[in-house]
Amino acid sequence: MAFQLDFGALLQYLGLFLEGTAVTLGLTAVASFLGISIGIAGAAALRTRCAACRNLVKTYVELIRNTPFIVQMFFIFFGLPSIGFRLTALQAAALAMTINLAAYAIEIIRAGLEAVPAGQAEAGRSMGLRPALIFILILLPQAFANVYPALVGQITITMLESAVVSQIAVVDLTHVADFIQSRNFRSFETYLVITIIYLVLAVMMRRLLAHAGRGLFAGRAR
C-alpha cells in the first residue's frame, strides 16, 4: 500500500490552529498564575506552627501527585455537578490544571525555601521585621531564585498535559486536531502538525521563561 502524506489539505485550517494555540496558552497562563499563588500559600502553611494546616497541605499534595491528571479533570467536570457544583468545560479545565500545578508548585517552593540559609531569616528578625515581611521580602525572592528552573519545567509539563482537556470538549490545540482529522481523514498528518506546534511551543516557552529568569534573578540565581 503506497501512502502519500498530504499536508496541503491542512492550510485552510490555519485560523483554527491559531485559536487552539491561544486556548492552550491561555489555560496554561491562568493555571500557572493561580497554581503558583496557591503554591506560595501552601509552602507558607507548611512553615507555620499549625499542625492541622501542615497536614492538610501535605495530604493535598500527596493526593494530587499520586493520581492522574485526567482522573482529576473527569472528577471535577463529571463528578462535581452531582453535588451541585457545575462548571463549563473551560472552567473545569482551568480548575483541574490549577489544582494539579499547585500541588507540584507547593513541593518546589517548599524545597526552595528550605535551601535559603537560616541566617537570612535571623538577620531579618534582628532588624525587627515581622515574620510575614521576612517571608515576603527576604525568603520568598531567594526561594524563587533557587527553584526557578524547576518551576519553568513544571509550567511546561502543565502545558503539554493540557492536551487532555480536549477530552471534555475544550477547544484547545488537540481538540482542533480531532476536529480537522474527523473532516479530512488525514489523521496522521494532522496530529503530526499539531505535535510539532506543541514542540515549538514547549521549546519557546522554556527559552523565553529562562531568559526572563536571568533578568528577574540577576545576581541572585546560583
Next chain:
Amino acid sequence: MEFTTWDIARNLLLAAPLTLLLSAIAFAGGGLVGLLLLVVRIGPCKWASNCVMLYVELFQSTPLLLQLFLVYFGLPMLGIEVSAWVAASVCLTLYASAYLTDIWRGSVDAIPRGQWDGSASLGLHYISQLRLVILPQATRMAIPPTVGFLVQLVKSTALASILGYHELVRTAQILTNATFQPFLIFGLVALIYFAICYPLTSLSRDLERRLAQK
C-alpha cells in the same frame, strides 16, 4: 439492571490489573530500550549520542496524548494494523525509554571521571568499563528516581483509555454511562490510583533518604 456500589467497585478493581499490566510492559520494555539508548548516549560516538539526546527531547517536549495518536494512526500507514492495546504498549514503551535514559544518564554523569580513567588504565574496553565499574555504582544512585518515574508511568497509562484500551479510566467511563454516578466512580478510580502510586512514592523517598545518609 441495577448497579450496587459493590458492583461498581468490583468492576473497577477488575480493571486495575490491566492498568498494572500496561505499566509493567511499558516499564520493562522502556527499561530495555532505555538501557540500549543509554549505552549509545554516553558512548564515544558524538553523532549517535546527539541523536539519542534529540529522541529524549522529542518525547519530553510533546504531549503524551499526541504521541499515542501518532503511533495509533501512524503504524497503519506503514501497513501495520494495530489494536489500541498494542499502540498503547508500543508508545508507552518508547515514552518510558526516553525518560529512563535521561534519568540514568544523570546517574552515570554523577560517577567521578576517575572511575572511567581508572578502569581504562586497567585495559578494560568501553562495554566492560560500563558493565564492571560504572553501571554497578550508577545503579545505586539511579534506583530512587527510577521508582519515582514508575509513578509517573502508572499515571500516564490513564491516557490509553482515550484510544479505547479497557484499563481503569475507560472502565470508569463505561460504568458512568451505565449508572450516572460519576462522583462515586471517579472518586473510587482516584483512590485506586492513589493506592498503587502512594506506596511507590514513599518507597522512592525512603530510598533517596537512605542513599543520602551513606
